[in-house]
Amino acid sequence: MGLSNEEISKQYRERETLYLKLIEEVKKQLNYLLSEKDVKLAFPIEARVKELQSILKKCENKNLELNNISEIGDIAGFRIIVLFRSDIEIVSQILKENFEIFKKEDAHDRLSENEFGYSSVHFDATLKEEWCSTPTCKDLKDLKMEIQLRTASQHIWAASSHTLQYKKEEQIPMELRRVVNRAAALLELVDLEFERVLIERENYVSKISENDENEVLNIETLKNVMDKMFPPENKEADEDYALILSELYSYGIKNLNDLIEIIDKNLDYAVKRDKEYVNKVLTSNSDDYDMEHRNRAKHGIYFTHLGLIRTIMRKDYPKKQYTNI
Incomplete structure (x- = not known):
C-alpha cells in the first residue's frame, strides 16, 4: 500500500524548500551553460515546482502508489525553448555533459499516426555528484527534475493544442481537421525554414571575400x-x-x-x-x-x-x- 494523501502532503511540505532551491540553482547554471555555448533562447528558461494539488491529482488520475514522494520525477520542472531546431542537439549535449540523465524521451516518438503533438524532448535528471559537493548544492543530491526542450514553433503548437484539447484526430470536429492539420504543418515548416536560413547564412559567410572592395556592407x-x-x-x-x-x-x-x-x-x-x-x-x-x-x-x-x-x-x-x- 502506497503513501496516503496526508503522508504525501507531509513529505511535500518537508521538501518544498529544497525543490525551490533546486530550481534556483539549476536555472542559474543552465543560463550560464547556454550562454557559454552561445545558444540563443526564444524565451527565458521556465522553472517551477509542481504544486501539491497537482501532485495529488496526478497520483489519483494515474493510480500511483508511492513509497516516497521522490519517485515523482517532475516535481521540479524546467522548459528550455530554443529558436532553431539545430539547437536541440546542442542543448541536449549540454544537458548530457552536466547532469545525470536517467531517461530521455522524444514526445514525437510516442505519437501514433492519428495523434496530434509537436515534439519536444524530455529529460529526467538529477544533479551530478560533483555539483553536490559544493556547499550550495550538497542538500540537493538525488532530487529529481524534468527538463523539457523544444523550439519556439513546437512551443506554440504545444500551448495551442493544450488549450484546444486537440490530442487525437478523431476527437476533432470533421470540419476543423483540415485547418488543424494545416496549422501543425505550417509550424513544422517554420522550423525547417528557420534552419534553412542558418544554412544559407553559413554558405554566404563562407564566401565573403575581403578582397572585393565593392562588397556592400551588411x-x-x-x-x-x-x-x-x-x-x-x-x-x-x-x-x-x-x-x-x-x-x-x-x-x-x-x-x-x-x-x-x-x-x-x-x-x-x-x-x-x-x-x-x-x-x-x-x-x-x-x-x-x-x-x-x-x-x-x-x-x-x-x-x-x-x-x-x-x-x-x-x-x-x-x-x-x-x-x-
Missing part, C-alpha cells in the same frame, strides 16, 4: 570584418550590429574597402583609448561608471566592438557624437 560582412580585426575579448555576446551598420552608413561607409581602410588607420588609437578608459575606471572612486563598466575594466577592457568602431569613426569625424559605448 550585417554579415560587418560581423566578419569586426571579428577578424578587433580584439575578441572586447566583443559582447549581443553586439548591436544593426545599430553599428546604420551609424557607419551615416558616415558614408557603405562598402568593405572603406571600412577596412578606416579600421586599419585608427585601430591602434582605439585600442589605446580603450586602455586609458580601463585605467580611469580602475582608479576612479566616483560613481561615474556603472557596475558593468567596472566589471569589464577588471578584465582589462572597456569598449565593446560597438565602442571601438565609434572611437575609430570619431577620430576622423570628431563632430559626430554617439553615446552608450
Whole structure:
C-alpha cells in the first residue's frame, strides 16, 4: 500500500524548500551553460515546482502508489525553448555533459499516426555528484527534475493544442481537421525554414571575400570584418550590429574597402583609448561608471566592438557624437 494523501502532503511540505532551491540553482547554471555555448533562447528558461494539488491529482488520475514522494520525477520542472531546431542537439549535449540523465524521451516518438503533438524532448535528471559537493548544492543530491526542450514553433503548437484539447484526430470536429492539420504543418515548416536560413547564412559567410572592395556592407560582412580585426575579448555576446551598420552608413561607409581602410588607420588609437578608459575606471572612486563598466575594466577592457568602431569613426569625424559605448 502506497503513501496516503496526508503522508504525501507531509513529505511535500518537508521538501518544498529544497525543490525551490533546486530550481534556483539549476536555472542559474543552465543560463550560464547556454550562454557559454552561445545558444540563443526564444524565451527565458521556465522553472517551477509542481504544486501539491497537482501532485495529488496526478497520483489519483494515474493510480500511483508511492513509497516516497521522490519517485515523482517532475516535481521540479524546467522548459528550455530554443529558436532553431539545430539547437536541440546542442542543448541536449549540454544537458548530457552536466547532469545525470536517467531517461530521455522524444514526445514525437510516442505519437501514433492519428495523434496530434509537436515534439519536444524530455529529460529526467538529477544533479551530478560533483555539483553536490559544493556547499550550495550538497542538500540537493538525488532530487529529481524534468527538463523539457523544444523550439519556439513546437512551443506554440504545444500551448495551442493544450488549450484546444486537440490530442487525437478523431476527437476533432470533421470540419476543423483540415485547418488543424494545416496549422501543425505550417509550424513544422517554420522550423525547417528557420534552419534553412542558418544554412544559407553559413554558405554566404563562407564566401565573403575581403578582397572585393565593392562588397556592400551588411550585417554579415560587418560581423566578419569586426571579428577578424578587433580584439575578441572586447566583443559582447549581443553586439548591436544593426545599430553599428546604420551609424557607419551615416558616415558614408557603405562598402568593405572603406571600412577596412578606416579600421586599419585608427585601430591602434582605439585600442589605446580603450586602455586609458580601463585605467580611469580602475582608479576612479566616483560613481561615474556603472557596475558593468567596472566589471569589464577588471578584465582589462572597456569598449565593446560597438565602442571601438565609434572611437575609430570619431577620430576622423570628431563632430559626430554617439553615446552608450
